[in-house]
Amino acid sequence: MAIKLICGILLAAALLGCLADAKSIASTYPIQTQIPKNHHSHSPPGQTQTTGHNEEYRSCEVSENDRITCGQDRIDQHGCENINCCYQGGRCYFAKMVTLQCTAAAEVILVVARDATVPSINLETTSLLGSGTRCDPITTISFAVYHFPVTHCGTVMTDESGCIVYENKLSSTFEVLSGERGSITRDANFEVTFQCRYHGFGVEAVIFQPLELPSPHSFGALGLLRAELRLGNGQCMNKGCVEEDVAFFSYYEDGDYPVTKVLQDPVYVEVRILERTDPNLHLNLGNCWATSGPDPYSHPRWDLINQGCPNYDDSYTTKMLDVDIPGLPFPTHYKRFAFKMFTFVNRAMSHPGNSKKKTTFDEEVVHPITENVFIHCDCSVCIATSQNSCVKSCARKKRDIGAAKKMFRPDPTVVTSPQIIMSN
CATH class of the missing domain: 2.60.40.3210 (Zona pellucida, ZP-N domain)
Structure with a gap:
């Protein structure tokens, strides 16, 4: 790596x-x-x-x-x-x-x-x-x-x-x-x-110095529901500033990709509905995950969010971020979360056993790292009613989540980020 x-x-x-x-x-x-x-x-x-x-x-x-x-x-x-x-x-x-x-x-x-x-x-x-x-x-x-x-x-x-x-x-x-x-x-x-x-x-x-990797092309996917996944790049400039509070003040543009991150750097992700002005619409995230390529159905894959809740099998649990921000139009049209940057490991090269223990690789076969990461989320929209607020809770039972009224189609839309690479 x-x-x-x-x-x-x-x-x-x-x-x-x-x-x-x-x-x-x-x-x-x-x-x-x-x-x-x-x-x-x-x-x-x-x-x-x-x-x-x-x-x-x-x-x-x-x-x-x-x-x-x-x-x-x-x-x-x-x-x-x-x-x-x-x-x-x-x-x-x-x-x-x-x-x-x-x-x-x-x-x-x-x-x-x-x-x-x-x-x-x-x-x-x-x-x-x-x-x-x-x-x-x-x-x-x-x-x-x-x-x-x-x-x-x-x-x-x-x-x-x-x-x-x-x-x-x-x-x-x-x-x-x-x-x-x-x-x-x-x-x-x-x-x-x-x-x-x-x-x-x-x-x-x-x-010896490792050689620089080429930068692959970025990729985005849209479905019947018009939604967008983008990465926040706002940074703290003043003493006492909280990075999570300013991360979404600005975003990476197309020309900024591929974005480079260091291991354990925070990555700030936002998914939002496009072209809708109905305040009763609520964006829901089903699953969010990362792959080493732009195909959302490829492997290897690492889950960040499962059924709207963080992946608790990850020792660096994904953090869901508040979007109830004054001045933001239609905050229910947004979902935000943050995770710590990682890189994929070729699982075939690891020794069996407890996955949370230190793992050593033989020197002759140490090529375990894939440095490309793409983020994907499947999302859907529901209409808030007096019986259902459309707000997902990790403690909520499945029958309550299923009661939400969906728009457009039952199948969720999958949105994909451009490329993120682990910096050399």
Whole structure:
């Protein structure tokens, strides 16, 4: 699964002094260079891209108590910045990101910051390809530090025209929720492949960056009942503002799609009746669900609302939002709800058992994530009477719901959102 890094996935390369002089150059380290947020790599598959050292690409906002020393004792600011670490108050420390160092002594130092991704990495779930002595990290609240010989911990060695390459992978486990028709996760499935490349003249450290996914076309569907599903994009600009109160002040337009979201980001959904001015009409939602493609009847599928009520099998329960807002014409023509962004998991790759337990995937088959999400709702209209208010309650019995007088046709209309993608 691709995930959004605060400073981007690292892509690093630097030369050390000649290996023959390694014993006399004790403070040599490779320089890691970060691809900044919003930078997109256009490298072909299997290739990497390097950039020069740039101060703005680092994140040095690490609290003093959480700082982990980088480099040797008494290193100065120039030497600290040359190994791409942060320097403040006479101390050199690792940045809030993923830092790889390959030493001339054939050792790997890999430092992973908890806040290097959005959402944050669960450092307790990270691991290398192999296990054994020195393969477990030393963890703090904010960092996990791996320090091991290049030949250990599942590292694969290859010879590329005189360059000895040691490659390994760091990944995390994630929680999977499974339903009858699909499985999802809201955890960041962190995964990064890194290499230490030893030449006859120096050392190169490389971390691979996932490629950007293309943006598929958006899709909408309308039935006999004219209805529309759209996403609110209003944001809080003032202190003390409640996002739910302003989310529907503005909406994404056609040119904004596909909309990108980070895992666990709130997604604000509105369904409304079009071209009707009868105040007695009430819009009712039956089921709302998400799929990985624009076809509302495709799989995998994840239920957000069942028979007008939130899907309580979801640990992040969909929240129904109030539409009784002063100044909104015909509020009964609207339904609004919010859910936390997720991404689909290939259910065939998960281990059987309790669906709410942590699930680990074999490294050779980790391709569990589908990053496209489309939202669908089936909706209908009823006319309020003295005997029936048309207001659905999750505690209401089925015979009461069925008493509502429907318009147009008994079959509900299905409306579909344009595409939402999980941001890289």
